[in-house]
Amino acid sequence: MTDQLPATLVATAPRDSPPDERPLAIDVSNVYKVFGKRPQEVVQHLKTGRDRDDLLGLGTAAVIDVSFNVQKGEIFVVMGLSGSGKSTLIRMLNGLNPASEGSIMVLGEEVVGCSATELRERRRDKMSMVFQHFALLPHRTVVDNVAYGLESQGLPAVERQERARHWLDRVGLGEWADSLPGQLSGGMKQRVGIARAFAADTEILLMDEAFSALDPLIRREMQELLIELQGELGKTIVFITHDLNEAMFLGDRIAVMRNGRIVQVGTPNRILTDPANDYVAQFVQDVDRARILTAGDVMEPARSVVRATAGPRTALDTMRRLQVSACYVTDDRHRLLGIVRDKDMMRLVREEGTDLTERMCPVPSIVKPNQLMANLFEMVVESSLPIAVTDDDDRLLGVVPRVTLLASLANLPPATSAISIVKPPGNPASGEKGAF
Template identity: 60%
Template sequence: MNDTAVSVKGLTKVFGRKPKEAAKRLSSGTPRSELGPGVTAAVIDATFDVKQGEIFVVMGLSGSGKSTLIRTLNGLLEPTAGSIVIHGTDLATADAAEVRSVRQNHVSMVFQHFALFPHRTVLENAAFGLEVQGVPRAERLERARKVLDRVSLGQWADSLPSELSGGMQQRVGIARALTAETDILLMDEAFSALDPLIRREMQEELVELQAELGKTIIFITHDLNEAMFLGDRIAVMRDGAIVQIGTPEEILTDPANDYVAQFVQDVDRARVLTAGSVMEPARAVVPQSAGPRGALRVMRDTQTGGAFITSTGRKLEGAVIDRHVMRLVKDGQPDLASAIKRDIAMVSPETPLSDLFELSVDSTLPIAVVDENQRLLGVVPRVTILASLANVPSTTGLLPIIDPVTSVSPADIAETLEGSHA
């Protein structure tokens, strides 16, 4: 099954004289700056696919071409060259009726400045997309009311937009898009006119709605932190061209060129990087069946003061530290169970790095990264968190997994293994 919602190939949009001729010159290698006076290439050879249920963010500075790009995706602007395929219809070659059909049934738009009708109530604004589709009034108002409840605006249904705050008005715009029940949402700088706190709240609400409804969202922004927070993938534009497409982590850690590297240098890395992206192999891992002696040997070989204990299927049971295990060996105990510390820090691979700070401070062990079945995938030592935030390559070597002040020396472990009785 094809999971592509929008497919864009070689899309070019030129404004000015003889746009078709200018597009051909661009495709043959003529620089944008040499097209001549009165000719502006706003989008140049853009190619990308957007998957169903994905938040695809197009990011760039003013004049990069991102707003022109989204207007071609909505059929508001006719492409000069290339194709835009949505549900089997190529907007570049479709007639006016076909373009209208795509816009009415498959694509909704959320604008930067809300674009609400001031003389209509919040409910009527939310229902407008269904009105365009010809849905009877009673049905469209009922459907709109349900969506308003979902975005916490139900009590304002009979109010006018002027009675609402900026954040609430933007919720109306989102409600209108959701009420139309199209599967694709185009959002052009949708939150940029909001105050910072309200903007952050709207970003979080959009992510929650996306998780609930599974819409395909193409989001335009000039704000890098917003792009990193929202995007499953990000396309970075410069001078009309897409210079890199990748996940937030890929954009941040492996920029395609100096422009992208400079663009992302001030991003809040703690909000972008996850435990899964910075975790390292867990070297000091002991099967519970290995017993105290096996645990001590692993700690000696890896030069660490503690070890993670796993059971069948590499399920993480907890961790032990050297001095407790040495006591078991000296006492002739064959089982590790009594020494296992089970309340250790564990996170999923998707956990943001910002959520690991407090855990790393409170724990002498590195943070364990586990899957939904509690299988041990890797660990995040404290030094790795600091190195990631500072953009310093990790050494991934023999990193201590507990505080060396409290650990026992390898010589002590060796002496215990050699001199104790089993």
């Protein structure tokens, strides 16, 4: 086992909100797995606070007091370094590794204590698995490998073939259907594994380091394919990886494991911005935050704001007080209308004008809260004003100042940079201004 952290971790896709309160597909409670002759004795010692390394003479504790749940339609990633227990854990979900103690509910049914026959039925009908090293049958054609699970489900041969070929087409391997696995590259073999899992049409997919044996470019293709298929089908996926990049790209939520225990569960953004302990903080310290955090994560309250019904003197007073040269203009529902500049308001005052919207200009840069920070840099180069963040009703939620983006280039942690999660102040729907 090793506890060495990777030197470079660069994630590339956002997950900016927790999943909805959907029904649970998997509910794991206080689960232990001990390999050895005296597992129950080891479990009891662990419950009293003993370290697992002190108990090696009695057995090896691979999973220790683990609890988590997975909602239906969620991609739940379990991430950890070698020896953390993540692969043992995923095999407990379908009974390949029987639990030493605890409860594992899958689609409302208990896995712990099931007979071998019951477990086989659940693997056949409810849970598919994609393995790291493909697990293809070398003497069967590609299409027969994809149809293997359907055969065990008792589907007629014609239907099996039709469904298998459909999924091979879906993953881009239709022309290889009658080839043998030995004629395929590693990436192609993994596509076959994915096709086989989706063809079985089970509600849950378990994926154990499914892409880790692939070259980086092929690995990214597989990740993108999985996201695409998941978007169409809404399966429940438990994905095991040691790669933070992969976890951040795929996961709706991530569980971080260390030495058999889960040390944090949360959305990628939460784990990145609010690590539970020093171990998790060290794990994510080199992540490129600009490719994970969104405008909604880093926006700050917009203080330089005036209502469209305000006069130019009010706008000038606001700019003078805040020492800025422009103001955002909103209507009575807090919808963003434009901006006004100090020089234009000065002219309007001299002309004894009262309607500041006469000199209002378009807002140079507007984004939605889910826009990645990495996509904002060009906007701040072209404008000296902060980037405005609005919701789907065009209400002003906040702004992203240039300094926030510059700090992200230096990869500074939230505590020492402008990067921080700020909730939108006030209630725009009620007309409350808040600390804008």
